[in-house]
Amino acid sequence: xxxxxxxxxxKPLTAAQAESLTAxxxxxxxxxxCFDHIDSCVDALIHDGRGLDEPMRVHLARCPACYEEAETxxxxxxxGQGMSSGQGLxxxxxxxGLPVRAQTERRTGQxxx
Ligand SMILES: [Zn+2]
Numbered sequence: 001x002x003x004x005x006x007x008x009x010x011k012p013l014t015a016a017q018a019e020s021l022t023a024x025x026x027x028x029x030x031x032x033x034c035f036d037h038i039d040s041c042v043d044a045l046i047h048d049g050r051g052l053d054e055p056m057r058v059h060l061a062r063c064p065a066c067y068e069e070a071e072t073x074x075x076x077x078x079x080g081q082g083m084s085s086g087q088g089l090x091x092x093x094x095x096x097g098l099p100v101r102a103q104t105e106r107r108t109g110q111x112x113x
Contacts (some may be wrong), residue, residue, distance in 0.1 A: 027055035034059045034066045038073060046077040046088055046097055052095045061096050 029037075037056060044050040052060070062069050071089060078088025090100045 011104050027058050029055040029059040031059075031063060033064055034063065035069070038066070039071055042070060042073045042092075045091060046074065046081050046083070049091065057096055061098065 013093050034056060037053070041052050045052065051057075060070055070092065074088045074092045075085035078085050078091075081088070093100050
């Protein structure tokens with residue numbers, strides 16, 4: 001007899017519970033969702049100068065992994081648009097509501113908190 005083949009009538013989490021967990025005060029996005037949208041967001045940002053969706057903005061502002069991914073994509077998209085990657089990244093940071101950084105080649109490997 002294997003337990004994992006049984007149909008469990010009660011799910012550990014109902015949809016409503018899951019929703020209340022994910023519906024925090026700020027828009028929440030998983031890294032997967034972020035990754036799904038990042039291409040089009042970067043595109044919109046670089047090509048149309050459009051800002052980021054609120055959930056994307058919130059996620060990128062606090063998720064270093066996705067932020068780095070976004071930076072990489074921004075640099076590539078900026079280059080394709082004849083922008084310097086610094087210009088692209090500045091547009092990105094403005095879109096995120098972050099202060100624009102002077103163009104220094106700082107690696108984010110060591111974060112001094
Ligand atoms: Zn993330």
